[in-house]
Amino acid sequence: MDIRSQISMVFHLDKCLGCHTCSVACKNIWTDRKGAEYMYWNNVETKPGTGFPTRWEDQGIYKGGWESVGGSLQLKGAGKQKGLLNIFHNPNMPVIDDYFEPFTYKYLDLIESPEDDCQPVARPVSLITGKPMDIKMGPNWDDDLSGTPDFARKDPNLASLAPAEQEAMFQLEKMAFFYLPRVCNHCLNPACVASCPSGAIYKRGEDGVVLINQNVCRAWRMCVTACPYKKTYYNWNAGKSEKCILCYPRIESGQAPACMHTCVGRIRYIGVLLYDAERIERVASAPEGDLVNRHLEMLLDPFDPEVIASAKANGIADSTIAAAQNSPVYKFVKEWGLALPLHPEYRTLPSLFYVPPLLPVMASIKQVDNTAQNAKLNDISKIWEDSWLYDTSTADFFGGIDDARFPLQYLANMFSAGNLEQVKDRLKKLMAIRIYRRWKTVGDIS
């Protein structure tokens, strides 16, 4: 056993309200600088959607993460070996338009314009070229199902669904969305670290935070490709890559990371996990169907005397062990079994976990002929063109998990490498909590 401690986070997606306060907190503190304008170390995505950078989940394009080739683990895209052979050409990297060209406005024109015969206006200009520009992309461009045919329908997680099933997700009776906040996963098996030709990236022993040493980084950008979550970014001004630092200056001074502190949906839980570092390679190369369970097994019981002894032997402080014992993350992930890693199939063993969201129940639509009733309406009355009649009544009080608006396979594609049962298990528990609390507080269902 090689016990290590990891600062970890749970995102309760059933609570996420998609406000992006976390993103702004992060931006203000860390990336409000030249060359970093386009970076969102923390971003929030609407699902279904293609996210930021667009289609980041499509490893067919970006070749991020690891693959298990004959049981042995290899970087999918730019490994040190592959990368060094191909130093000046990295075809699997997002370009600025996949993120967005950062912009501002000629705000001062409003104050300084001389008198004219028309109202002055602040036009958008590029933060890279300084020239007027046409805004065509942003860090949250597909927010709330924006641009549906151009974005949400291209969500890579839809690929395994039947076309009719996909299309139904955009119809009145089955439509829904939820939000996915993302920061660096501070993985236990970080592809970025493995890919860096300069050895600039490392995982801190004391808390597991993954950092890019700004003095050592040589701008190879292999990490940009290797990270399947696209959470390392190249600062074109500084000539270094940068990424989420889990606010270590805040953690070190007893404060939660800014994104966590500012989470107004109260969806984030932070805590320490103890894990066995010896098992990393073995777990990360497990068969796809076993990945989630093997990953969770690697996270150890902080009350187990053997684990404690081994942790102490590794120099882990008593206070850290106590924190692991009080860790809400441990409860969510292990004790309650409510949270899952995002895209376990990338095999990076992310340290951040997600509680999948409940969704409204689906409805049914029937076509009706309103001609006769419409003819009777008051002369003043607006007549609605639709001829549908929408019914969302349910047999059960809350509606069942299987009545949820999205095919569960969609969620499984995100949180359990396609394993339907693992996602369903989490959702059933969420629903069970609701039913239990209803029974306790009202008593009309059980």
Next chain:
Amino acid sequence: MGWIKDIIAPDTRKWEEFYRNRFQHDRVVRSTHGVNCTGGCSWQIHVKEGIVVWETQQLDYPLLEDKLPPYEPRGCQRGISFSWYLYSPLRIKYPLIRGALVDAYRSEKQRAGDPMKAWEALQSDPKKRQAYQTARGKGGFRRTSWDEVMEIMAVANIYTARKYGPDRVFGFSPIPAMSMISYAAGARFLQLFGGVNLSFYDWYCDLPNAMPEIWGEQTDVCESADWYNAKMIADMGACLNMTRTPDCHFFAESRHNGTKTVVFSPDFSMISKFADQWVPLHAGSDGAFWMAVGHVLLKEFHHEQQTPYFIEYAKRYTDSPMLVVLNKEGDRYIPGRMLRANQLAQYKDIENGDWKFVNIDARTGRLVVPKGAIGHKYDKGGAGGQWNMKYENSIDDAAFEPLLTLLSQNDEVVQTEFTEFGLDKKALRGVPVKHLDSTEGRLVVATIYDLIMAQYGVGRGLTGDYPPDYSDKDAAYTPAWQEIFTGIDAKTVLQFAREWGNTARVTEGKCMIIIGAGVNQWYHGNLIYRAGAMALLLSGCVGKNGGGLNHYVGQEKLAPADSWATIALAKDWLAGNRLQQAPIWHYINSSQYRYDGHFANYNSVPKNKLTDMHNADSIFMSVRNGWMPFFPQFKQNPLELGKEAIAAGARDDDGIKKHVLEKLKSRKLEYAVGDPEAPENHPRLWYIWRGNAICGSMKGMEYCLNHYLGTHHNIIAKDSRERPREIKWPEMAATGKMDLVVDLNFRMDSSALYSDIILPAASWYEKADLNSTDLHTFIHPLSAAITPVWEAKTDWAIFRDLARATSEAAKKYLPEVQVDVTMAPLSHDTADEITQPHLQDWYKGDCEAIPGKTMHKLGVIRRDYTRLYEKFISLGENVRTAGLGGHGNHYMCAEQYDEMLASRHFATEQQDDRTYPSLKDDVSVCNAILHLSTLTNGELAVRAYRNMEKKTGLELTHIAEGAKDVRINYGDLQAQPRRYNSSPLWSGLMNDGRAYAAFTYNIEKLVPFRTLSGRQHFYLDHDMYIAYGEHLPTYKPSPKPEAFGDLKETLKAGKAKVLNVLTPHGKWHIHSTYGDNLRMMTLSRGGYPTWVSEQDAAELDIKDNDWIEVHNDNGVFASRAIVSSRIPKGVCIVYHSTERTIGVPKSQVRGGNKRAGGLNSFTRVHLKPNLLAGGYAQFSYHFNYWGPVACNRDTHVTITKMDKVRF
């Protein structure tokens, strides 16, 4: 694995200092965001080397009850982006003035050698005046000095007062709660001057008229923690994620606690993600759904099951056992007015008998006069002790049992007429009645409960045109009937209504409606609210934790309103105010009435004398009868009027008033509202602060540009052919009515861009102020993290300086004490509200003209303009001698006033030989408010409850006993937000950490509601409500676009696709604030988009991110399209309150040379006339409390794709 690095050689990790250095800061200061947002979030402002670097939320709110989740962190994506503004290129750094104006002024001043003469010359020359007016909004600002702008404003103030009257000087600032001192600054200045404050809550269409209608309350709602106490929540028209971002977690947490959530929203809005069931009813049709819910509740839970909890609740807390007179018309009966106690011979002489009502005692059959009616409130000068909701006959204090229905003990069942407006059908339905002898002969009366049953179509075995079952499509208000309006299957209604009824029954009232602008801003918003409220009332869900109609739009509870209002409105010095209901004011003054047709074109109303009037005439009627205020008051200058009265022999105030009354009666003195285009009646000066009056909130902005400002506009609408009969109608409406528009701002927003003078205002991290909200029960401060940057000053300092400059100018130009004749409407929460039992118009000879009774009040205020500044900076003695209060409460506070003079903790002002508490700086004002409010001074809360005991005969003082020692000052709040006291000023009880829920005070302590009957009203018997068909809860159909009249000219070009434009609050702005900052622009799509459905986009050949124009006769909005499946066909969404300053191209549909506008370019004001009612219990005016609201949701537009985008 090699990537885990233990600390062995610290040097290798030394680089980590890089990010630690970036994070370093020097101090953290508590402040918040001071305008327009309900959040009331306390923030940590981080300062590094004197520069604000970023903000994160405070995490130190006091906890409520143990079972409730905590509040923190509070603060959203918009709030956290505020620091961007401080040093941004949008920041107003120096006083700016329009070049064309300052050049003209300076040259006139050089010629005349005197500021007053210069201003006079400028105003008297139409060409010169027009030259700077047409330059408005077109650039050309110059930096100038504070001295110069103060000089210009001061002479403009005095010039206007002398030439036209001080009531031609207007000020607009929104919602005070969020920075109450800053609001108070301008308000106090204006009131001391004799100017006019424009209301905001009604103007924004955020005032839910149904709340005063039903509860006599402007708005009172639960704090968001109480959502957690609900067991079923219906959310409609309120996207909590967007607009209650910091509270939204309670909604999610409540779900996890076993609460069912149903979201009603035509689009799959953000909050829909939290729904168990999402009900996408047709936009604006919610009322139909809720009427059907009411039908099911009445049938199953009232009639069939007779749910005891519901029945008992209806009896005690609603007007349902009261009797209504049915009038015979031909072969049928028509529901009329409530039976008055004095209509019965035995009670004909009781005090205030017009304002007391009648129940039947179920045990004896006796007619009793239940306590608690509004008449009881004013008995014996307010000390009658019978204003309570006990089951007691006020005649003899004997207990009785109210009879709810005459179903089994009636004299007759009479066929009564009910109208269903959706299908435009009249139905005759049997209603059980009693025959009574009255002073007017034999009367047929029914209980309100029975009328409600009949109105909702619940037959109960009675004869008549009742629907046989739920599947009757043609009868109100069955689940099948609503399908045609909502598009929602009857099955969904049935499940909802049954779950609602069951949950409310088991939990005794824990079903809640969360509701907002998405419903309130429809033309018939009041009716939709009432339909929902009826479901709550029928299931006993109001005044209960976890229940209630919780409306969260705009009002943003200013908690310490008792002391604050006195300071803000200068009541410490004055005996009268000039406060204007903004919707009618803009409707008239921006000449929008001229473009409005007859409201009966779009409002389904019965035909009668009242409904056959143009809205402008209805407004005129409401003004002269004292229902609504209107300024300017008269065509004649009120200062001249005072002078004239004295010259004519008036010796005192009464003499002056008599002179004015005679002049009004003889029509020698004209009302300004009757002739709005006459130059004497134009508003002249407009001060805007804390808000975006010209764009963000200006319904009919293009009309404002034309008629107020006299500059370019995008209107193609024409004068309507349907014209008012009383209001004068010159061939051309006036343009450019405003002489001077001044904006205090920290940023260059659209209003600043169109103003003449822009004053650099301190931002919210640069001043002291106070903040409270209805979303939580804490009061907390704004503080100066840094001093105001560049030449900025706080709002308080700016208006104080303006007061000084104006006083100085007065010494030269208006030194004598002025006698100002004022006019005010009949006021809610005073004895005025029992003055007009019948609708009568003295102007038409219906009755004698008696000020304060049959007409508005008249007042006389003596104004010494040379002392304006002295009064501004000191707290006047009225506080000491008259005490304070609000909402019908009162308390004396002489000791507290004296304490402020004696204690070293308060600053004082010495004037001549007198000392006053100082209001010179903002911190002193904060402390004065906190020291004198019942909310923050426990001793005063005890006193206010004690006074209420006298009025009600109830025991109430114990509520405040535990808080007796509470004293909160500004420094305390800077240390930590504080929870304030329970107070009779508000209707919720919050002892021991209990979450605040509205009306728990009334329900648990039996303190009546501030309504006609003292109960919650099912029935509204005001003559106007009967005339307009809104006396019973009902459904009125959404008007079709052709009827509403916004597209007459636009569609002349040919057939085009017409869409309903919905204007919900946006995700990236709070009103117009934050939307223009780079953070929010980046996270949105870099502009203000229009959301279009996939189907409509395909039909219009619009692709995602294409440029489009959204337009109608009123104006044009140009933007990028977002095509989304979450938008239903037939509607498009433009977020509320966009700016027109950022990335807006020129309009192609208007010829390519004019800049397209903001959101309000396509809106125009439509008002509901029955909301003008006055002098009648809850239908009595109070600022921001009552009156027509400026709706905008019924607006329809066409969309045209742009092929050439030019800036």
